[in-house]
Amino acid sequence: MTDPLDPGSDVGLYVHWPYCARICPYCDFNVVRDRGRNEEQAALVQAILTDLRAQRALTGPRRLASIFFGGGTPSLMAPDAVARIVAAARDLFPPGDIEITLEANPTDAEAGRFAALADAGINRLSMGVQALDDAALRFLGRDHSAAEALRAVDLARRAFDRLSIDLIYARPDQTPEDWAAELTAALALGFEHVSPYQLTIEPTTAFGRAFARGTLTPPDEDRAASLYETTQDVLSAAGFEAYEVSNHARGLAARSAHNLHVWRGGDYLGVGPGAHGRLTLDGVRTATVAHRRIADYVAGVSDRTPWSERDAQTPADAAEERLLLALRTTEGAPVALLSALGLSPEGAPLADLIGDGFLMLKAERLIATERGRPVLDGVLKALLT
Ligand SMILES: C[S@@+](CC[C@H](N)C(=O)[O-])C[C@H]1O[C@@H](n2cnc3c(N)ncnc32)[C@H](O)[C@@H]1O
Numbered sequence: 001m002t003d004p005l006d007p008g009s010d011v012g013l014y015v016h017w018p019y020c021a022r023i024c025p026y027c028d029f030n031v032v033r034d035r036g037r038n039e040e041q042a043a044l045v046q047a048i049l050t051d052l053r054a055q056r057a058l059t060g061p062r063r064l065a066s067i068f069f070g071g072g073t074p075s076l077m078a079p080d081a082v083a084r085i086v087a088a089a090r091d092l093f094p095p096g097d098i099e100i101t102l103e104a105n106p107t108d109a110e111a112g113r114f115a116a117l118a119d120a121g122i123n124r125l126s127m128g129v130q131a132l133d134d135a136a137l138r139f140l141g142r143d144h145s146a147a148e149a150l151r152a153v154d155l156a157r158r159a160f161d162r163l164s165i166d167l168i169y170a171r172p173d174q175t176p177e178d179w180a181a182e183l184t185a186a187l188a189l190g191f192e193h194v195s196p197y198q199l200t201i202e203p204t205t206a207f208g209r210a211f212a213r214g215t216l217t218p219p220d221e222d223r224a225a226s227l228y229e230t231t232q233d234v235l236s237a238a239g240f241e242a243y244e245v246s247n248h249a250r251g252l253a254a255r256s257a258h259n260l261h262v263w264r265g266g267d268y269l270g271v272g273p274g275a276h277g278r279l280t281l282d283g284v285r286t287a288t289v290a291h292r293r294i295a296d297y298v299a300g301v302s303d304r305t306p307w308s309e310r311d312a313q314t315p316a317d318a319a320e321e322r323l324l325l326a327l328r329t330t331e332g333a334p335v336a337l338l339s340a341l342g343l344s345p346e347g348a349p350l351a352d353l354i355g356d357g358f359l360m361l362k363a364e365r366l367i368a369t370e371r372g373r374p375v376l377d378g379v380l381k382a383l384l385t
């Protein structure tokens with residue numbers, strides 16, 4: 001019998017669309033301001049399609065597991081470009097009934113646009129609402145109000161059965177009480193999936209510079225821990241399972257198939273500027289990174305060199321990466337991975353981490369316990385060094 005947690009040789013597809021209406025001060029993703037350069041965008045769509053065909057020639061026939069349009073802001077894409085990419089992917093990698101997600105910014109919510117994206121094949125929308133408080137949205141540099149986000153959710157609900165919401169918490173001065181109320185209000189909107197991200201101060205962003213100047217102070221460790229606990233408590237009381245550290249789903253069917261495929265160690269193609277991929281080529285797990293700059297990517301695809309990096313992973317590196325991802329999920333990692341890392345449940349340091357209640361073994365899988373998850377980085381450090 002095949003293991004339902006084994007992704008086999010199926011491939012996921014990640015499509016990176018780098019344009020944003022404006023750049024948020026906390027974000028260090030590979031993004032550029034959308035200046036309406038239609039020719040550049042048309043060339044990028046063409047390059048993505050060419051890249052997809054070239055990668056199909058490398059991988060040979062595989063089944064498609066899922067598609068994820070991320071960014072940047074893929075809700076700014078022309079729906080017919082989305083439709084062409086979905087159709088090409090389906091043609092090159094015949095799929096079953098797959099999940100096709102697109103990340104949307106509430107500002108792009110027009111009834112016609114959402115309906116056209118659904119017609120293009122999108123069946124799950126991940127909405128970057130970030131906050132439901134106008135002062136917090138201003139602080140985050142967002143170009144929408146809470147009321148606009150609510151209108152966008154309403155429009156999205158008419159076009160898509162499956163909706164997810166991204167929220168950013170652990171903002172300066174945010175109290176656990178405020179956050180509990182805001183999260184509760186977000187849950188009342190009826191999302192099946194919630195991704196609450198703790199605000200990370202990235203050094204290369206405007207927030208990073210403000211932090212360095214001392215004009216932005218994120219919550220201290222105790223308040224951050226208390227905000228994390230609030231997140232878990234509110235979501236679990238509302239019937240959401242934290243199936244991964246920052247991903248909560250109401251029921252099994254609401255989990256993100258694309259993310260699960262990646263966390264289970266499945267292969268995925270990355271297309272678009274800066275997109276990462278993982279492909280098993282001639283039996284070797286290979287990490288790929290596409291050129292980050294749009295012009296370099298478009299030129300690279302046309303020269304058959306779309307990647308700035310292509311690394312053949314050693315079995316130990318591949319196993320370590322898989323373990324790091326899998327331990328973030330409630331499914332955990334297959335114990336078969338451990339031997340490639342020279343680890344045994346009977347020996348140090350794993351036996352100690354199990355004995356101290358940070359990790360547990362269950363049905364041939366190694367899983368982080370409720371005690372281990374909030375301190376996962378430290379647990380992994382102890383395990384792998
Ligand atoms: C790449 S963005 C794409 C979503 C879309 N562009 C939007 O902003 O609505 C994906 C998510 O990453 C999260 N994110 C980005 N930078 C972050 C940071 N520094 N700290 C926490 N979350 C962050 C946000 O919640 C965002 O919705």
Ligand code: SF4
Pocket residue numbers: 019020021022023024027028029031071072073105128
């Ligand atoms: S958070 Fe979204 S809209 Fe803001 S810069 Fe990042 S990708 Fe663009």
